[in-house]
Amino acid sequence: MDTIQLLFLAIIQGLTEFLPISSSAHLILPSAIFGWPDQGLAFDVSVHVGSLAAVMLYFRKDVVQLLTAWFGSLAGKHSAESRLAWLIILATIPAVLAGLMFSDLVSTVLRGPWVIALTTIVFGLLLWYADRNPPQVQDEKSLTFKQALFVGVAQAIAIIPGTSRSGITITAGLMLGLTRTAAARLSFLMSIPTILGAGTLMTTKLVKSGEAVIWNELALGAVVSFVAAYLCIHFFMKIIARMGMTPFVIYRLLLGAVLVYLFVL
Template identity: 65%
Template structure:
């Protein structure tokens, strides 16, 4: 990989993982449009590790509190934090199952620029509609078991390129009456086990390949994606309540329209 490719792909992963604009779509596009070679499984693991560390470090206090509360719940002590921890686990299960049974089909049939263009537009419009119509009166501690399952089912759809994991989970959260900031926080916390599962699965594939890797490329990729992701999380949570989802919806519509124009040209 060239230095330019490392920088571009790492920053794309870091900045788009937690914004409602689809990181998978943006990582596929360079190869589709610029003709770049696939970055490989090892690099995928490295940049996902960077974004994982970013969200864990940013939410380190919440993660610690949730872990303690979850272990306490195993002994029968329940509170708001333990319930939220359980909802994160419950919300992760649909994506894990869907990924296990449908990943090969998605890789074979849905990793195309046409699919990305369609899902980018459709789910962008859905996000805009929900953001305008939702009541936005709850926080993440008011979620119920059925709410967690609903958001988890929505998260499973994010395996389709262009959907956006953060975008679809925030959309589902807003549908349930969460505020924008609460929907974003739950989405970010929900990303932790999903990124671990996805990265672990990818790492197994990388190890099975038994290929030689360039560790400096992986190191640069991990660091760059970490910095970009941390900045992104910080900025997004500070401005989302006032700014709303409209700027990201507009971006998705322009991206989708641009892709269609490019494909038809």
């Protein structure tokens, strides 16, 4: 990749990994418009490493508390934090199963532009519906195990390109009565094991494929993705309570319309 393509895609990945606007919808456009070649598996791994580092750094206190409490629960010391840790583990299981069972189907059948356009629009409207229907007064620690599983199933649906992992998990959280901030926090905390799992799977495929690795490109991609993702999380958490989801819904509808115009009509 040339430097412009590398920087552009790394920024896009870092931003769209955590905003409810679909990363796959954004990564399909540059290739189509500019004729860029596929960025390759190694680059995908590097930008996921950057995104993972960003969310773990931003929520470092939460991560330490959750891990400490979880290990404590194994010794019989239970708390609200250990319970949340178990909820996150439970909510991750459906995504893991979906990835193992349907990854081939997604990579061969569901990566078409018409699928991404449709899911971008449909799940954008669903996000709008969830955001406009109060009451949203609970925090993430108040969820039941059944509700956590509901959010986990929603996250599993995000294996379909264009859905947006953060978008559908925030939608599910809002439907369950979480505040916007709590829904976003839960979504970001859930992203840690999910991105870690996806990154591990991609790394395994990369090693098996024997694809050439250009380390300076990977390092630059990881750093740029990290910066973009960290800034995205920081400002999103600052403004989400008062801004709501409507701007992202409008953006998704416009993006979906562009995809339909370019690839479907």
